[in-house]
Amino acid sequence: MPVYEGDPGVEIKAWSALANGNSANVSSLSFGAHTGTHVDAPAHFIEGARKIDALSLETLIGPARVIRVPDDIMEIDLDFLAKCDLDQVRRVLFHTRNSNFWSEGFRKDFTHLSPEAAEKLVGLGVKLAVGSKESVFAQFKSTNDTPILNLEGKFFLIHAPGGLIAAYRKCTHLGCSVPWNAAEDQFHCPCHGSLYDKHTAVVKGGPAPKPLQLFHITTDASGTLIVDTNPLNVIDRQANVWDPKVLEITE
Ligand code: FES
Numbered sequence: 723m724p725v726y727e728g729d730p731g732v733e734i735k736a737w738s739a740l741a742n743g744n745s746a747n748v749s750s751l752s753f754g755a756h757t758g759t760h761v762d763a764p765a766h767f768i769e770g771a772r773k774i775d776a777l778s779l780e781t782l783i784g785p786a787r788v789i790r791v792p793d794d795i796m797e798i799d800l801d802f803l804a805k806c807d808l809d810q811v812r813r814v815l816f817h818t819r820n821s822n823f824w825s826e827g828f829r830k831d832f833t834h835l836s837p838e839a840a841e842k843l844v845g846l847g848v849k850l851a852v853g854s855k856e857s858v859f860a861q862f863k864s865t866n867d868t869p870i871l872n873l874e875g876k877f878f879l880i881h882a883p884g885g886l887i888a889a890y891r892k893c894t895h896l897g898c899s900v901p902w903n904a905a906e907d908q909f910h911c912p913c914h915g916s917l918y919d920k921h922t923a924v925v926k927g928g929p930a931p932k933p934l935q936l937f938h939i940t941t942d943a944s945g946t947l948i949v950d951t952n953p954l955n956v957i958d959r960q961a962n963v964w965d966p967k968v969l970e971i972t973e
Contacts, residue, residue: 724828729754764897772897776913780873780899786813791833793819799836803843810848812874847937847952850875854945855971858886867920869902869909875951877937878902878909882921885969888949889923889934890956900934909934922964933959939970947971 725731732753738744755774761782764771789806791798798816808814818833835843852858852872861870862881869878869889876899877888891900891909898913908926909918916928923934936957938950957968 723758724824724826725754725758726756726828729756732757770896776896776898778876778899780876782813784813784874786815787811788815788817791816791818796831796833797836798833798839800838800842803839808843808846811846812848814843841954845952845954847950847955848875850949850951851942851946852879852888852949853947855886855941855947858947859973868904869920871902872949875937875949877949877951878923879949880921880923882969883964884966885972886939886947887923887968887970888937888939889918890937890951890953891934892953893930894925894932894934895928895930919964924959924964925962933962935959936968941971 723732730753733751735750737748737750739747761774761777763774763777765773787808791802795802795818798818816833816835820832823829823832850872852870858870858879859881862868867881869880871878871891872888875888876891878891880887880889892898893900893911893913893916895911895914895916898911900909900911900916900918903910906917908920909923911917911928911930914929916930917926918924918930918934919926923936925931925933935953936959937952938955938957940948940950942948959965959968
């Protein structure tokens with residue numbers, strides 16, 4: 723199994739064995755986190771960023787588009803992406819020549835994404851339909867304004883003063899997924915305790931430096947609300963106060 727150069731290898735040892743009179747066969751397994759197929763957490767290269775336990779499994783599980791990359795391509799760049807059908811895609815798997823290297827140990831000449839292509843993929847965010855304005859406000863009315871979670875789009879629809887906002891549920895402290903806490907009637911980040919307001923998603927406590935970011939909301943020709951989940955195109959509020967100028971959908 724490939725292991726990154728200099729990292730600890732894979733070691734499997736018998737810890738206890740029935741043959742030795744122990745009550746069970748138990749193995750001990752030790753290896754570095756860069757063994758075989760793995761996910762790099764943001765903290766791998768960014769000090770203080772999220773570690774792997776803070777990444778939501780929702781991000782990694784679900785329908786994906788598989789794109790075969792020809793063997794003569796060493797770098798997946800913007801030109802290559804321009805030829806791919808990425809419409810409405812939430813997850814992409816690139817099937818590259820790297821699959822042939824599985825038994826060869828770690829190779830440095832692997833096919834990879836260019837930084838620009840990686841940025842482009844991060845910014846793909848799908849535009850999600852979330853129903854009519856009337857239906858959303860009716861739901862707020864019947865639930866005492868409980869924020870509406872959209873798991874796929876990673877946002878909450880929130881009944882803001884005078885309208886509707888879509889808050890990206892990524893904590894502005896270190897990026898954990900922020901849940902709604904019904905008992906506390908506020909958003910409460912489980913990682914370091916940041917608290918966000920029910921109606922505005924501004925910070926009420928904890929280390930978060932600014933309010934939750936907002937996704938843009940528009941209405942299509944039929945009156946359906948459309949939330950743009952592109953994380954590179956958010957409303958980024960620096961001041962920790964409610965500003966009605968961010969409202970794109972009013973009551
Ligand atoms: S990630 Fe630290 S409080 Fe949310």
